[in-house]
Amino acid sequence: MVRDVERIPVHRFTDGTFQLDSESVASECLVHVHINDEHLTSLLASPQHLDDLVAGHLQTEYDVPNPHDGHNVAVSSEGDDIHLHLDIVHGAGLTSRNTVVTTSCGGCEQDMLSDLVSRTPVVSQTDSPVSIERLIDALERMRSDQPGFGRTGGMHAAGLLYPTTETLVVREDIGRHNAVDKVIGAHCRSGTTTRPQALLLSGRCGWDILSKAATMDIPIVASIGAASSLAAKSARSSNMTLVSFAKGGKAVVIGPVEGRIQRNH
Template sequence: MNPFLPPTSYEYAAVQKVAGAEMREAADVLAVEEPLEIRLGYGPAGQREQRPLSVTMRTPGHDFELTAGFLLTEGLIRSRADLTGILYCPDVQKEEERENVVRAELAAGLPLDLPRLERNFYTSSSCGVCGKTSIDAVHAAACPVLPTDGPHVPAALIHELPERQRAAQALFEQTGGLHAAALFSPTGELLLLREDVGRHNALDKVIGAALLAGELPLHRHILLVSGRASFELVQKAAVAGIPIMAAVGAPSSLAVQAATNFGMTLLGFVRQQRYNIYCGGWRILGNVEL
């Protein structure tokens, strides 16, 4: 492990590693993803107030640096002098919020644009501003119950999806810098693909197209996303009723936890005739266990 990473930035998960037609049990390392709520302390001495500013999905570690950088780049502070301190909030209500809620103390004389803060930021580890301001709100989105009768997909079919997706990525071939989200049928037919500079945007476009076409919930579909599988992507897929989500990259710990809770099948590292099954492996048929 990287000695510069805190031990809370990664964790291990039991997975089923698939190579060709063979499958074996193994351990995998996940990058931890947890919400960090940023609060502001402000006002003159003796009349200090506190308010939530944002929730960002991040890998734990260097939280104070993350907070300070966010405040600076968002224009809430202009120099180190505007910030008198950052601390983990001691008055959290839930154990899981401990060291996941920080308060940035602004200098007493620093002017604060309160109307602007009413348009609070919900920043993601990869997508920017989304408009939520509490940890509970991240987990509160209502998701439909995913089907328990399938679909059942041949293991060999999963190997074919990345190439089918890449062949349809016209913009990626031109730019080399776009993410994609693609919907497939249980037989591997590419049904819908959208590209965007943001992973979340690409998936939102796919789900939006299905919504406008009256096709939700997508209970008989497979989703393949470029890049890694984050909590937000898993949550979006669950809201759309997608039972199988595959990612070219790695999932985070929170993505695996969410997919497990939703009853979703989550696959990672789907490339070069290999992939890992993180949960819901019963929907993947035909593996040969070693």
């Protein structure tokens, strides 16, 4: 099996001089997903939590609920290529992709920006508002659950915050949308019926991430980094609350505030 982190030789430049050294880098693998013995898609992703990746990707991109149906993912590898095989009841009729979904791919197959906004599902209202302070605290705590980033500085993280517990579910990947698929997959596979209060992001938020959260009816997306213009437009049209630059006691809120964000003052 491919390692999550690789150690490679490098020339390190310090104070005007080069020195031979080694560096830890995040592994990036080609993951081929096969459903009912048919190739469905290929993803560039990190090789950990692959069961969660498949479950989340099928849920957010193909609208396949609970794709595992009690079955485990069969994993095999050939060099840096990983093959995932899963038999599911709802696998018939899924559209195969012949291109690789890269770690930076969002709406790669869409021709018009308006289509991206219009296809984002409308999110229902929630009876569990959350304070900005709790969102910032959750994002700070998520940082301590990112071993891959700590070793390489090259992995994104996504987390889920629930209204009934302070425990976070966190997953990492070299691709932002893969990290989101993984944490959503972990939620689906857990069997919980508790609706996530917020999706947490270690970086920025684009339309692709917001769309995945909307698919799962998650009312809030909170990110340490910026929000894109398309994410902002989609948040407003889909009744989502987008909280960006959430750090240091500050945040920028886009979309509904009433009923979503708890005011402490």
